[in-house]
Amino acid sequence: MRQRRITQQAFHRDRLEKYAEAMIETAHRTLAGWQAGDDRDIYDEMRQLALEIAAGCLFNADMRRVGSIVSEVCRTTASVFENQGSPMWIIDNLLPTPNHLRFRKAMRQLDKIIYDLVIDHQRRRSEFDDLLSMLLAARNETGAPSDIQQLRDELATIFFASHEAVALVLSWSCYLLARHPNVQSAVVAELEDVLEGRTSPCAADLPRLRYTGMVVREAMRLYPPNRSVGREALNDCEIGGYHVPAGTQVLMSQWIVHRDARYFDDPEDFKPARWTADFTERLPKYAYFPFGGGPRICIGQEFAVMEALLIVAAILRKFQLSLSGEQIVEPHPVVLLRPGKRIMIKLNDREGD
Ligand code: HEM
Numbered sequence: 001m002r003q004r005r006i007t008q009q010a011f012h013r014d015r016l017e018k019y020a021e022a023m024i025e026t027a028h029r030t031l032a033g034w035q036a037g038d039d040r041d042i043y044d045e046m047r048q049l050a051l052e053i054a055a056g057c058l059f060n061a062d063m064r065r066v067g068s069i070v071s072e073v074c075r076t077t078a079s080v081f082e083n084q085g086s087p088m089w090i091i092d093n094l095l096p097t098p099n100h101l102r103f104r105k106a107m108r109q110l111d112k113i114i115y116d117l118v119i120d121h122q123r124r125r126s127e128f129d130d131l132l133s134m135l136l137a138a139r140n141e142t143g144a145p146s147d148i149q150q151l152r153d154e155l156a157t158i159f160f161a162s163h164e165a166v167a168l169v170l171s172w173s174c175y176l177l178a179r180h181p182n183v184q185s186a187v188v189a190e191l192e193d194v195l196e197g198r199t200s201p202c203a204a205d206l207p208r209l210r211y212t213g214m215v216v217r218e219a220m221r222l223y224p225p226n227r228s229v230g231r232e233a234l235n236d237c238e239i240g241g242y243h244v245p246a247g248t249q250v251l252m253s254q255w256i257v258h259r260d261a262r263y264f265d266d267p268e269d270f271k272p273a274r275w276t277a278d279f280t281e282r283l284p285k286y287a288y289f290p291f292g293g294g295p296r297i298c299i300g301q302e303f304a305v306m307e308a309l310l311i312v313a314a315i316l317r318k319f320q321l322s323l324s325g326e327q328i329v330e331p332h333p334v335v336l337l338r339p340g341k342r343i344m345i346k347l348n349d350r351e352g353d
Pocket of ligand 1: 004157158161162163165166169224225226229230289290291292293295296297298299300301303304305
């Protein structure tokens with residue numbers, strides 16, 4: 001709770017507005033390197049972009065130099081979890097198998113990135129007022145600073161949490177938009193209306209980007225980056241008629257609930273327009289929970305939704321998206337709901353540009 005309180009300060013409304021500017025600036029830097037006719041691996045691009053944004057906003061760090069190492073670390077750590085349901089999971093944990101060694105190497109690389117961040121920050125501490133400075137300045141109940149292991153663990157969580165899921169929402173959103181040109185046209189029409197000739201959206205535009213918001217919400221319904229959350233029962237209890245003894249691990253799956261026809265008509269279809277105010281109000285509380293719920297609900301959700309909206313808007317303001325070839329991309333659930341193969345997006349000039 002103490003760490004949560006500290007971390008939450010980084011997401012106050014006045015800070016979010018500043019982050020919006022940094023998000024747009026970083027997105028434009030990326031988009032400046034894109035050209036009509038390009039085929040882009042959108043997950044790769046979005047991971048790099050979301051990492052630069054999170055590192056810039058939350059840690060005042062420039063991650064461009066280490067972007068490819070971070071991608072490699074993410075790939076390796078995720079791939080190890082593919083074995084989680086097999087005996088290899090136990091063997092890889094205990095013995096120096098190739099997977100075990102790859103994982104250890106990835107952890108060493110991650111630790112180095114994190115400790116370099118901390119050292120650089122401590123050197124230039126007075127210059128910053130960001131999340132990392134807050135965590136470094138935090139004191140525990142006895143007035144002592146957090147120990148280095150706790151700080152490292154906290155930073156590793158935030159480091160991954162702050163960019164991987166956002167990159168996935170953006171990738172799946174681009175995939176769905178490319179497959180549904182009519183939805184894409186409706187977003188473009190909204191952008192033309194709201195931005196009135198400006199190339200870039202800003203934080204003040206967000207409340208009026210209603211349809212774009214529905215698109216992102218619907219993308220997170222069909223492809224929730226966290227496809228389940230888990231809890232352990234502290235006491236014996238009953239849930240939906242099932243006896244749950246203390247100590248039981250209970251999983252709640254967004255993937256399943258978000259596709260339940262009791263709550264969503266045509267649950268497999270991409271229909272952003274379903275998200276009217278009336279529908280949203282009538283929906284039972286946990287029929288839609290991409291950010292979890294309860295005391296451990298995601299602390300970065302406003303940051304994430306703002307980032308997703310601004311980037312979708314910035315991309316569609318500049319390019320029309322289609323899929324390179326006839327691709328169906330199935331999700332591959334390893335830790336998060338990743339694309340099972342590359343999502344190759346073709347960038348086209350907007351008609352009339
Ligand atoms: C679309 C993007 C995101 C999704 C879908 C997402 C989803 C989630 C979910 C489902 C949880 C709850 C896990 C549980 O209940 O066990 C969670 C927790 C958390 N998220 Fe996010 N998240 C996103 C973006 C972010 C961002 C941008 C940050 C920024 C730092 C962040 C930081 C965290 C942290 C620190 C927690 C742990 C909170 C705690 O345990 O008290 N997330 N997230």
